[in-house]
Amino acid sequence: MKKKFIVAITGASGSIYGFHLVSALMKFPADVFVLMSEAGREVAAHETDYTTGPIAAYLKQTGASFHEQASLIEINPSDSFAHIASGSFQHQGMVIAPCSMNTLAAVSCGITYNLIHRAADVCLKEKRPLILMPRETPFSLIHLKNMTRVAEAGATILPPSPGFYTRPATIEALVDSIVARVLDHLHLDHDLSLRWGS
Ligand SMILES: Cc1cc2nc3c(=O)[nH]c(=O)nc-3n(C[C@H](O)[C@H](O)[C@H](O)COP(=O)(O)O)c2cc1C
Numbered sequence: 001m002k003k004k005f006i007v008a009i010t011g012a013s014g015s016i017y018g019f020h021l022v023s024a025l026m027k028f029p030a031d032v033f034v035l036m037s038e039a040g041r042e043v044a045a046h047e048t049d050y051t052t053g054p055i056a057a058y059l060k061q062t063g064a065s066f067h068e069q070a071s072l073i074e075i076n077p078s079d080s081f082a083h084i085a086s087g088s089f090q091h092q093g094m095v096i097a098p099c100s101m102n103t104l105a106a107v108s109c110g111i112t113y114n115l116i117h118r119a120a121d122v123c124l125k126e127k128r129p130l131i132l133m134p135r136e137t138p139f140s141l142i143h144l145k146n147m148t149r150v151a152e153a154g155a156t157i158l159p160p161s162p163g164f165y166t167r168p169a170t171i172e173a174l175v176d177s178i179v180a181r182v183l184d185h186l187h188l189d190h191d192l193s194l195r196w197g198s
Contacts, residue, residue, distance in 0.1 A: 002029060002030060002031055002069070003028065003029075003030040003031070003091075003092045004030065004031045004032075004033065004090070004091035004092060005025050005030060005031075005032050005033070005091060005092055005093055005094070005095070005186065006032075006033045006034075006035070006084055006091055006093070006094035006095070006119055007021055007022050007025065007032060007033070007034050007035070007094070007095050007096075007097060008034075008035045008036070008037070008040075008077075008094070008095070008096045008097070008099075008103075008116040008119070008120075009034070009035070009036045009037070009040040009044065009097065009098070010036075010037045010039065010040045010096060010098060010099055010100040010102070010103040010116065011037055011038075011039025011040045011042065011043045011100045011102070011103075012043070012098035012099060012100040012101070012134070012135040012136065013043060013047065013098065013135055014097075014098035014133070014135045014160055015040065015043055015044035015047060015048050015050070015098065016047070016048055016171070016175050017097045017098050017133060017160050017175055017178060017179065018036075018040075018044075018097040018098065019044075019048065019050070019055075019058075019059060019062070020172070020175050020176060020179045021095060021097050021179050021182055022034055022055065022059060022072065023059050023062070023064035024176075024179050024182075024183060024190065024192060025070075025183075025188075026056075026059070026064065026066040026067060026070040026072060027065070027066065027067050027070070027190075028067055028070060028188060029067050029068075029069035029070060030067075030070055030071075031070075031071045031073060032070065032071065032072050032073070033073045033075055033084055033091075034055055034072060034073070034074050034075070035074075035075050035076075035077045035115060035116050035119070036055070036074075036077070037077055037100075037103070037114065037116060038077075039100065039102075040100075049061075049062075054074065055072065055074055056072040056074075059072075075115065076115075077114040077115045077116050078114060078115065079115055080114075080115055080118065082115055084115065084119045084122075085115055085118050085119065085122070086122070087122050087125060087126045089122075091128065092128075092129065092186060092187075093123075093128060093129035093130070093131065093185075093186045094119055094120060094123050094128070094129070094130050094131070095130075095131040095132075095133065095182055095186075096116065096120065096130075096131070096132050096133060097131075097133040097160075097182070098133050098134070098135040098160060099132040099133050099134045099135065100134075100135075100136075101134070101136050101143050101146075103116060103117065103120075104132060104134050104143065104146050104147065104150065105142075105146050107120045107121065107124075107130075107132070107150055107155070108145075108146035108147070108149040108150040108153075109146075109149075120132075120155075123154075123155075124150075124153045124154055124155065127154060129156070129185065129186065130150075130154065130155040130156065131155070131156045131158050131182060131185055131186075132147075132150060132155055132156070132157055132158065133158050133159060133160050133178070133182075134147060134157060134159055135159070135160055156185055158178075158181060158182060158185065160175075160178050161178075162174045162175075162177045162178050163177065165196070166193065166194045173193075176192045176193050177192075177193040179192060179193075180192040180193035
Protein backbone atom coordinates (compact mmCIF):
# COMPACT_ATOMS: atom_id res chain seq x y z
CA MET A 1 0.00 0.00 0.00
CA LYS A 2 1.17 3.54 -0.78
CA LYS A 3 2.63 5.42 2.19
CA LYS A 4 0.82 8.53 3.31
CA PHE A 5 2.27 11.53 5.10
CA ILE A 6 0.82 14.81 6.32
CA VAL A 7 2.86 18.03 6.27
CA ALA A 8 1.58 21.27 7.81
CA ILE A 9 3.33 24.58 7.20
CA THR A 10 2.39 27.14 9.84
CA GLY A 11 3.22 30.80 10.37
CA ALA A 12 6.61 30.50 12.07
CA SER A 13 9.64 31.66 10.17
CA GLY A 14 11.22 28.87 8.11
CA SER A 15 8.61 27.96 5.48
CA ILE A 16 11.57 26.68 3.44
CA TYR A 17 11.78 23.71 5.83
CA GLY A 18 8.21 22.73 4.98
CA PHE A 19 8.77 23.17 1.24
CA HIS A 20 11.97 21.12 1.24
CA LEU A 21 10.30 18.43 3.33
CA VAL A 22 7.38 18.15 0.90
CA SER A 23 9.83 18.00 -2.03
CA ALA A 24 11.80 15.26 -0.26
CA LEU A 25 8.67 13.21 0.49
CA MET A 26 7.51 13.57 -3.11
CA LYS A 27 10.59 11.60 -4.18
CA PHE A 28 8.89 8.50 -2.74
CA PRO A 29 5.84 6.73 -4.20
CA ALA A 30 3.72 8.34 -1.51
CA ASP A 31 0.61 10.44 -0.99
CA VAL A 32 1.65 13.69 0.66
CA PHE A 33 -1.16 15.72 2.21
CA VAL A 34 -0.13 19.35 2.62
CA LEU A 35 -1.83 22.03 4.70
CA MET A 36 -0.75 25.65 5.04
CA SER A 37 -2.24 27.87 7.71
CA GLU A 38 -3.26 31.37 6.69
CA ALA A 39 -0.28 32.79 8.59
CA GLY A 40 1.88 30.08 7.01
CA ARG A 41 0.94 31.36 3.54
CA GLU A 42 1.65 34.97 4.52
CA VAL A 43 5.03 34.21 6.05
CA ALA A 44 5.98 31.95 3.11
CA ALA A 45 5.09 34.72 0.65
CA HIS A 46 7.29 37.07 2.66
CA GLU A 47 10.38 34.89 2.98
CA THR A 48 10.31 32.68 -0.14
CA ASP A 49 9.31 33.08 -3.80
CA TYR A 50 6.01 31.31 -3.09
CA THR A 51 3.08 33.60 -3.81
CA THR A 52 -0.24 31.84 -4.16
CA GLY A 53 -1.38 28.88 -6.21
CA PRO A 54 -0.66 25.19 -6.08
CA ILE A 55 2.31 24.21 -3.93
CA ALA A 56 3.24 21.41 -6.37
CA ALA A 57 3.68 23.97 -9.16
CA TYR A 58 5.83 26.18 -6.93
CA LEU A 59 8.04 23.25 -5.89
CA LYS A 60 8.54 22.25 -9.53
CA GLN A 61 9.56 25.84 -10.27
CA THR A 62 12.23 25.53 -7.58
CA GLY A 63 13.60 22.50 -9.45
CA ALA A 64 12.03 19.71 -7.42
CA SER A 65 11.39 16.44 -9.23
CA PHE A 66 8.70 14.06 -8.05
CA HIS A 67 8.40 10.28 -8.12
CA GLU A 68 5.94 9.29 -10.86
CA GLN A 69 3.69 7.61 -8.30
CA ALA A 70 3.83 10.45 -5.79
CA SER A 71 0.78 12.65 -5.25
CA LEU A 72 0.63 16.00 -3.53
CA ILE A 73 -2.82 16.64 -2.12
CA GLU A 74 -3.33 20.17 -0.82
CA ILE A 75 -6.01 20.51 1.84
CA ASN A 76 -7.53 23.71 3.17
CA PRO A 77 -6.96 23.85 6.96
CA SER A 78 -10.51 25.08 7.40
CA ASP A 79 -11.91 21.91 5.79
CA SER A 80 -12.94 20.07 8.93
CA PHE A 81 -14.67 17.36 6.85
CA ALA A 82 -11.41 16.21 5.19
CA HIS A 83 -10.52 12.54 5.70
CA ILE A 84 -7.35 13.39 7.68
CA ALA A 85 -9.64 14.77 10.44
CA SER A 86 -10.60 11.21 11.32
CA GLY A 87 -8.66 8.64 13.29
CA SER A 88 -9.89 6.04 10.79
CA PHE A 89 -7.65 7.62 8.12
CA GLN A 90 -4.36 5.77 8.34
CA HIS A 91 -1.01 7.34 7.58
CA GLN A 92 2.66 6.97 8.45
CA GLY A 93 3.21 10.32 10.16
CA MET A 94 2.53 14.03 10.36
CA VAL A 95 5.13 16.81 10.45
CA ILE A 96 4.46 20.45 11.33
CA ALA A 97 7.32 22.29 9.63
CA PRO A 98 7.80 24.96 10.79
CA CYS A 99 5.57 24.94 13.86
CA SER A 100 4.48 28.32 15.25
CA MET A 101 4.12 28.84 18.98
CA ASN A 102 0.41 29.35 18.32
CA THR A 103 0.00 25.93 16.71
CA LEU A 104 2.26 24.35 19.34
CA ALA A 105 0.03 25.81 22.07
CA ALA A 106 -3.13 24.54 20.41
CA VAL A 107 -1.74 21.03 19.91
CA SER A 108 -0.29 20.84 23.42
CA CYS A 109 -3.69 21.79 24.92
CA GLY A 110 -5.80 19.58 22.65
CA ILE A 111 -7.53 22.60 21.10
CA THR A 112 -8.59 22.06 17.50
CA TYR A 113 -9.37 25.41 15.88
CA ASN A 114 -8.37 24.14 12.44
CA LEU A 115 -7.61 20.94 10.56
CA ILE A 116 -3.86 21.19 11.33
CA HIS A 117 -4.59 21.09 15.06
CA ARG A 118 -7.18 18.35 14.60
CA ALA A 119 -4.90 16.13 12.47
CA ALA A 120 -2.13 16.54 15.07
CA ASP A 121 -4.56 15.75 17.88
CA VAL A 122 -5.60 12.60 16.01
CA CYS A 123 -1.92 11.55 15.71
CA LEU A 124 -1.55 11.79 19.48
CA LYS A 125 -4.71 9.86 20.29
CA GLU A 126 -3.99 7.19 17.64
CA LYS A 127 -0.30 6.96 18.66
CA ARG A 128 0.90 7.84 15.16
CA PRO A 129 4.19 9.69 14.57
CA LEU A 130 3.85 13.44 15.08
CA ILE A 131 6.92 15.60 14.55
CA LEU A 132 6.90 19.27 15.49
CA MET A 133 9.53 21.67 14.26
CA PRO A 134 9.01 24.62 16.63
CA ARG A 135 10.65 27.88 15.70
CA GLU A 136 10.99 30.88 17.98
CA THR A 137 13.84 32.47 19.86
CA PRO A 138 14.20 32.75 22.75
CA PHE A 139 11.61 30.31 24.08
CA SER A 140 9.42 31.51 26.95
CA LEU A 141 8.59 29.18 29.81
CA ILE A 142 5.13 28.78 28.26
CA HIS A 143 6.69 27.61 24.98
CA LEU A 144 8.95 25.19 26.84
CA LYS A 145 6.08 23.81 28.91
CA ASN A 146 3.96 23.36 25.77
CA MET A 147 6.82 21.45 24.15
CA THR A 148 7.19 19.28 27.22
CA ARG A 149 3.47 18.52 27.34
CA VAL A 150 3.26 17.59 23.67
CA ALA A 151 6.43 15.46 23.96
CA GLU A 152 4.94 13.68 26.99
CA ALA A 153 1.85 12.99 24.87
CA GLY A 154 4.05 11.22 22.29
CA ALA A 155 5.17 13.86 19.81
CA THR A 156 8.76 14.36 18.69
CA ILE A 157 10.16 17.85 19.08
CA LEU A 158 12.63 18.33 16.23
CA PRO A 159 13.71 21.99 16.28
CA PRO A 160 15.25 23.41 13.12
CA SER A 161 18.64 23.83 14.73
CA PRO A 162 21.10 22.47 12.16
CA GLY A 163 24.59 21.22 12.93
CA PHE A 164 27.51 22.84 11.18
CA TYR A 165 29.91 19.90 11.33
CA THR A 166 29.06 18.94 7.72
CA ARG A 167 30.09 22.45 6.66
CA PRO A 168 26.91 23.21 4.68
CA ALA A 169 27.80 25.59 1.87
CA THR A 170 24.28 26.85 1.13
CA ILE A 171 21.07 27.63 2.99
CA GLU A 172 19.48 24.76 1.05
CA ALA A 173 22.10 22.30 2.35
CA LEU A 174 21.55 23.58 5.88
CA VAL A 175 17.79 23.13 5.52
CA ASP A 176 18.20 19.65 4.01
CA SER A 177 20.35 18.56 6.97
CA ILE A 178 17.26 19.07 9.14
CA VAL A 179 14.86 17.58 6.58
CA ALA A 180 17.14 14.52 6.55
CA ARG A 181 16.56 14.06 10.29
CA VAL A 182 12.82 14.21 9.70
CA LEU A 183 13.06 11.52 7.00
CA ASP A 184 15.08 9.39 9.45
CA HIS A 185 12.24 9.71 11.98
CA LEU A 186 9.73 8.70 9.31
CA HIS A 187 11.90 5.62 8.55
CA LEU A 188 12.59 6.67 4.96
CA ASP A 189 15.90 5.87 3.25
CA HIS A 190 17.60 8.91 1.77
CA ASP A 191 20.92 10.47 0.88
CA LEU A 192 19.85 14.05 1.50
CA SER A 193 22.63 14.86 3.91
CA LEU A 194 25.97 13.42 4.98
CA ARG A 195 25.97 11.22 8.05
CA TRP A 196 28.61 11.53 10.71
CA GLY A 197 31.36 9.05 9.93
CA SER A 198 30.29 8.49 6.29
C1 LIG B 1 7.26 37.51 9.22
C2 LIG B 1 6.69 36.75 10.38
C3 LIG B 1 7.48 35.83 11.04
C4 LIG B 1 6.97 35.10 12.12
N1 LIG B 1 7.79 34.21 12.74
C5 LIG B 1 7.30 33.48 13.76
C6 LIG B 1 8.12 32.49 14.38
O1 LIG B 1 9.28 32.28 14.02
N2 LIG B 1 7.57 31.76 15.37
C7 LIG B 1 6.28 31.93 15.78
O2 LIG B 1 5.84 31.20 16.68
N3 LIG B 1 5.48 32.87 15.21
C8 LIG B 1 5.95 33.64 14.22
N4 LIG B 1 5.15 34.59 13.63
C9 LIG B 1 3.79 34.80 14.16
C10 LIG B 1 2.78 33.76 13.64
O3 LIG B 1 2.68 33.84 12.22
C11 LIG B 1 1.41 34.04 14.29
O4 LIG B 1 1.48 33.74 15.68
C12 LIG B 1 0.28 33.27 13.67
O5 LIG B 1 -0.92 33.59 14.35
C13 LIG B 1 0.49 31.78 13.69
O6 LIG B 1 -0.67 31.17 13.17
P1 LIG B 1 -0.68 29.61 12.77
O7 LIG B 1 -0.21 28.85 13.97
O8 LIG B 1 -2.11 29.32 12.45
O9 LIG B 1 0.19 29.44 11.58
C14 LIG B 1 5.64 35.31 12.55
C15 LIG B 1 4.84 36.24 11.87
C16 LIG B 1 5.36 36.96 10.82
C17 LIG B 1 4.47 37.96 10.10
